[in-house]
Structure formats: structure tokens, C-alpha cells
Amino acid sequence: MRNELKPFIVGILCCLVIASLFTAYMYGKGMKTTLMIAQIDYSDPIGGIYGDIEVGQSFVATENNLTRIDVLFVTYDRENSRKILFRLKDQSSAEEITEIIINASEIPTNDYFSFYFDPIPDSKMKTYYFSLSSPESYPENAISIYSSRNNAYIGGSAFINGEKYPGDIAFRTYNTYSGKGFISSFFEKLIKDRLFLILYGLILGTVIFGIITIHGKGLKIKN
């Protein structure tokens, strides 16, 4: 029977390996992030980003290891095709931290787009400024960003061409998370439901013991 089911079991193992590799790859690429700031109050697009127009937002990082910024884009339901320039600066030193160039065609319709960069170890309590521009775009081939009408985020402001804008851009920031912290937080949660933990452990233990016993000794049956 073992040989007959070999292709099936090998197939399942292959699927599991692919899934594990994919997950490991995702984690390795800095997907292990957790939310830091979420400015999700928005009503209208801030206006087309093209030519000399530069739209930006300042914010104060509340954690170390800032590594990702999501921006809520508007595509106006058309296929925009020009380059978009994302820049991140430390506002106090005016030092440019990263510059990312993407094509407008990569931006999903009315959805967040994530900009990843190397984690900034000492980001906590520092003020940062990110900006978006697209010199090659023109009004009929330009994206925009959703923004609030009022000052929804008190830690910073939106800017258009360096001028303060009354609202804030819809954005989210993330920092990296350690694997150790992830596991310890899971166990802390598990311990809170102590009775379940004991019963679940017993059930799992019994099943594993059963597998080992049957695999090692076989089952004695009276017919």
C-alpha cells in the first residue's frame, strides 16, 4: 500500500515544500512587518501628481526599525504609465534615506501600494518626510493620492510643493518585528486559555504517541 500511494504522498510533500519555501521567502524579503501608524481618514484625491508637482507627508515614527510605507493611490480608472518617484527623508537632518522608482502601471486601482526599504534601527521619535512626484506624467496620464479634508493625523502634515496642506495623506507605516517576539507573544496568548492548552496538549500528545506506537510496533488485533 505504501508504494501504491507514493505519488500522492510525494505530491503532498512537494506542495508543502513549495508553500514553506514561499512563506520563508516572503519573510526573508522583509514581510515580517507590523503596523506602526495608520492614517486611514480620507475623502478625496489630493489632485494629479505630474510635472513639477510634489506631494508629501511628514510623520513621527513611534517605533524603531521603520521599514515600510503604504500610500493609498487613486488611478482614476485608467492605465497610467509614467514613472513615480518616492523619496524618504529624515526631516531634522534633511538627509535622504531612500529613493524608489516605480511605474504607475504597477499601482493597483484605489488600493494601498507598499514601499519597502532597509529598516531604520533608530527611527523611534524621529520625524520623517516622504514625497511622491512624477515629472514625466501629464494630467491625462497621472495618478493621485487620497487625503483627508482636515488635520486627521496630528503627528505631521501633508505638503504640496512644500506648502502645508490642510489635510493629511492616507498612509500607513510599518516596522520590522522579531521572530522571537512573534513566538513569545503567541505563547503568552495560548497560556491565557490554560484549560484549552492542557486539553489540546493531551489530545496532540495522544495522537503522536499513537502514531509512534503503531509505526514502531504495529497494532495487535484479536480477530
Add this chain to the structure above:
Amino acid sequence: MALSIAIDTAIKKMKDYALRLIPIAYREDPSVLNTLIKWFLVGLLARLLFMPFAFHGDLLSTYHRSYLLIFEGSLRYLNPHETIQAIALWVISHIVPVKDFLVWSGSTSVSNSFWLGTLDHNNIFSFIFLLKMPYLLFDIAICILFLHLFRNEVKIGTRVFIFWVLNPIVIFSVYVFGRFEVIPIFFILLSLYYIKENNSVASGCLLGISIVSRYYALLLLPLLLIIFFKNWKDRILYTLWTSIPIIILNLITRLYSDSSPSVNFVKSHFIDYVTGMNFIIEENGQILYVFILAYVCILLYIFYKGCNTKPLIEYCSYSTIIFLLFYSTSYFHPHYFVWFIPFLGIFYGYYHDNSIMELHCLQIVCFMFYTFYWGQALASWMIASINPEVLKTMTAPINFIRYFYPGLFLLNVVRSIFSAISIFMVGMILWRLKEAIPNEE
């Protein structure tokens, strides 16, 4: 001392009783029984590992309806799976505060914010584990049913049993996604068992119950009528038995609420899904539905080809074909993919066709990508109870793919490959059916 003897005797009695559920032909050979129990425990371990930690918001939605049925007497939700869940919920309500997880206003479908909000609850693991317990019982019942379907054909039964127990699609749909699919599948298989035992009344009623639970079972009725019955009188009688549970349920829900299963069926999205792929023939509204066209062609083929020395095998093979056509031509939710697993398992168990198994493994790989269409909801959110803070905010796989390649385009390519594999499998099964049926035992 006396206590330990008593415990020992009780364990032995329980073991004997449990073993009695397995047909005698399987018990006669210790190596077969050994194989069955070993793989069953491996499958059980895989199920247990996911049970408390993974679920989709749909699990809360379906149990919310069961909550309304048992605690608020809302009879519009009186259908087999929600009634079974309601009974389970009544028991669970004595252990875990179910109101914290299952009460919200407005639509009976849970919102993402409510679903994600429940993840921080201290009892989330025990609650999710308990909600899936009825599914586990039905799952085990299905395993036993497979052995009884092939009571005297040990090799076939063992292959089908292991195929079901280890199938990742079953584990995903029921224990990761948290859907009740095993309940209608159990009734479909039980109906098959009774038809094999020449009990049309029980078989028809059970198929009717599965239709009320999941409308897709209706696709199996014409197939069953053509393959298992030779004259129209028997076919009409069987249809009458099938319609009994449907009529009873319609009457009850019509009397006590403003809805009925038949109205729900007409309004259901399932109709939209099966008619999704179509060709406009003429601008005056004439449309050709691809799945319906293929489905009727298959029915006519079986009807005029005539059958059959092994109706059970033919029925399962053609059911597999119909579901493969559905998956390749229609939009379907990921948990629907489990619908054809019992039929494919029986086909594989009987023909022992390794090429079909290889193709099924390829399907599973493509299916993993297919789930990416649903973004975070079918990725990190499903296991977010482990660490909500991190997993709720994790980017959806499709967004990640977008960094390297247009994500949606890649998914559509994989979707096309998935359809191609499914259509190729249809061809292989038809080709297999043209060959002489092997005599396994």
C-alpha cells in the same frame, strides 16, 4: 489497582467498539488495519494542528445563523448544516461565551472588522477548536463510510480512505478555511451507500438533505438517475424521494419566515457562477452558457452510451468530470474545491491511476495561487489568531508578487493552467472509462 483494571477494561471496550465500525474484511488483515489507523492518525494530527488557530470569517457567519436559529428561533436558517451546528453551539455555549464571537447586527455575513476584532479574545483558540468539532466528527464518519462503500474491496477502500485522510484540500477547506463542506459530502456519500444497498427511499431522502445544505448536489441528481436506474418509473420515484426533504423544509420555513430554500437557490450566487463563462450569440439577449452546455453534453453521452457493470464507479467518475468542468469554466470559492475530492478519491482508488494523481498534485499547486485572488482574507488573516498584531497587517501575497511582476496577470496565467489541467483530467478520465473496468479484488 482496581481503578487501573477498570480503566484498562474501559479502554479495551472502547477500542473494540471503535474497531467494530470498520468492516470485517479490513479487520481480518492486521497489516491493512495497521495502515488505516496509522494514516488516520497522521491525518488527524494535521487536522488538529490547524483546528484552533486557523479560520476565515465565514465560519463565524455560518455559526451566527446557527446562533439565530437556536437562541432566537429564526427558522429561516433551518437547514441541515446550520441545524447540526446549532446543536453543537448549544453545547459550546456552556463552555465558551459564544455571544462575544457570534452576535452582531445587520447582515448575517460577518464584516472583516468584526472577524479581525475577535482574534484578540482570550478564548479564541478554544472557541474555534470547538466550532470545528462537528466537522471533525462528520469527517471521521466519511472515512468510515468509504470503507463501507467498498466493504469487500479492501485495496480500493484503503486507497480511497488514505486519499481522503491526507488530502490537503480537505484539510484546507474544513480546518483552515473552516467551512462545513463535510456535512453535505457526508449526506451525498451516505445516499450513495444506500443506493448501493438498493434502498432508494433512504438514498433519495439523503440526497435531498444534501441538496438543501449545498445546492451543487443538485448537479449530481440527473447523473445518478441515468446511471443507477434503467426505467423512467424508478427515476421519477427516486426524484420524488429526493424532493421530500426539500418540500418539508420549504413548507416549514415558508410557514414561519419570509424565505425558503428554493427561493434562496434561485437567488443564490451559485447560479451566477455556473453561468459566468458564456458567449453572446445575438445582441437580442441570446447567450450560450459554457458549463451548462458541457454538463448537458456529458449527461446525453452517458444516457445514450448506456451503462454499466459498475454503476458506483461510473457515477463517481462522471461526477468528477462534471466538477472538473465546473472548476475549469466557472468562478468558484476556494472551499468549493473539496466537492469533487470524494469522487476523485473513488476514481483513483478503483483505477489506481497515478497520472491522475500527478495531475491532482499539480492542481493543488495552482490552487495555492488561486487563493491569492482573495488577498489578505485568504492569507495571513486566516492564521492571524496566532499573532493578530503582526498577521493582520501582513501584505497580501498578490501585492508581494506585484513587486516582481504584474500580480493579477500572473494569477490569471496560473488560473488558466489550472483550467487546462482540469480539462486534461476530464479527457483522461473519459479515456480510462472507455477501457475495460479492471478487476481489482
